Amino acid sequence: MLGVVFSEFLEMVEERFSIDMVDTIIEESGVPSGGSYTAVGNYDHQELLGLVASLSEKTGIASGDLVAAYGRHLFGYFVDRYPSFFSKVDSSLDFLETIENHIHVEVKKLYPEAELPTFHYRHNDDGTFDMIYRSERPFSDLAQGLIEGCIDYYNDPYELERSVLEDGAVQFRLIGR
């Protein structure tokens, strides 16, 4: 998993809770890297799950909620760090559609070893929009947070409905309000 996901997570913990909380979850989860992450590195995704579990235990907030919150935070980071991806589109739907065929392609150029999830898109007749997430790793909560962050960023009137398909893929449906 790309290092930026780890380094930004610890930043969020520091912001929302405290720098001591960062030390605590690193210590309690006993992550092999010792918590010294760099955005351009690559680390085992189990470390993130360990950190999240520790944080959940310390704060009493459910892991899923923590990860989704982190997703929204991460989206903000991406907007700051890679503004060119966002300046060319003016709606969350248009942006989400660029992830699979544009953003992930660019990511692969810089990080050929990155293992990214895949997204399938579907425009339904009733005006709703489906985004189907498939990944080797259990980070649909993170995906949800990112999508929510995106809808907020563009200030679009969408409601997000989440369901699990038969093959285990997670479907996010954007419904106009």
Add this chain to the structure above:
Amino acid sequence: MDEKWRLRFERERRSRKEAEELLEQKAVELYRANRQLLENLLSLEKRIEERTQELTAAMQAARRADQAKTEFLAGVSHEFRTPITGIDGMVDLLLGSDLNEEQRSQALAIRRSARALGEMVNNILEYSQSDGAGLELRELPFDLPDLIEAVAAHIQEEARKKGLTLEVELPLPLRRTFVGDVKRLRQVLSHLANNAVKFTEKGKIGLRVSADTDQRTRSMVHFEVIDSGIGIREEDIPGLFEAFSQVDASFARRFAGAGLGLALSRRIIESMDGKLGVESRFGEGSTFWFAVPLGIEENTAGYWILVDEEMSVNDIGTGTPPPKEVRRKSLKVLVVDDNLINRQFAMHFLNELGHRSGFAENGREAVEQVSREGYDLVLMDIQMPVLDGYQATRQIRELGGTAATLPIYAMSADDDAATTQAAQAAGMNGFIGKPVDRRSLEKLLQAIPARG
């Protein structure tokens, strides 16, 4: 203190983030450089492919042009043959008419030129034809001694005029029937022999044949034409076998020729799966050689081995066919000729036909031989130093006894009435043309009774 550490920590974090950004930026640059390299590589490959196609097209065009040239050459050569044949035929008619000495010599010069031109045109035609579909070869049985004899006969006149000695070396085991394209072999061998005479001013010309005779059905036969002529510079040898090449311009002026003979010869020999080459020392002479695999006519193998006294019948194995020819008699023949090659031929055939032979180099030696030994037949050259054929015959007749009735045949290239009359007047019994050929000699010998 806490505030100080917090600032330090922030500073470190910022520098980490800057480093990360820088690294990402470098990664982008690296990616783009790689892409550029890849594009260059692809465009390079594309250019190579384009150039290869261009070159292939150019090569094909060159081949077509070459083919067109060859076809043109063949066409032109073919067209040339008709008028040349016309000239040749008319000169023959002219030579048969009443001409004075000067006119005759002029007509002969025309004939020589027409024939030389004809040969050149034939060479060009043949060479250009061999370029395309290759040479058509015929596999027929032929007598190797006949071939060598024909080639030697072909050059002996010219050799004699230049005062060159002609030596033929044909080992006994090779005096047999082989299978191959004898016409082509004769063509190549004659060409090499002609060249040898052409480029040799003094000394000798040798025709040598050897073979690896271990094989039963096929044998690699080596032919060599050795001369003591001007030789060839080492650097000139590679170009020697290229069409339209002569050793140098001064050669071309001194020695006429289309420069095709050796190229054509090599092509012929190579189409027979053989090899043709030369060894030469400048100023000392050259040996042109070729080696070709030839079939051995199985039916004659036994016959020839029987004739070969060096091998016993036991060497042949079983199932030997009976001799084709039955020798009823063995004659003792005296060959009188001042020319070695003429003697060698006559003696070679006599030997081959199962007769014994002796020789004399002039009339006086002939008289001595006849008076000393009993011969069944004398083959007598006419023009000889010391004592000519007519006088020698008269002296033999004067010896009396068996010598008075000994069959003496004139050997001469001139078969005109005057020669025949003079021979009769001198006491000769008959006439045989020179160079002696196997068939007429055989016929003559059949008419001669053995004295025992």
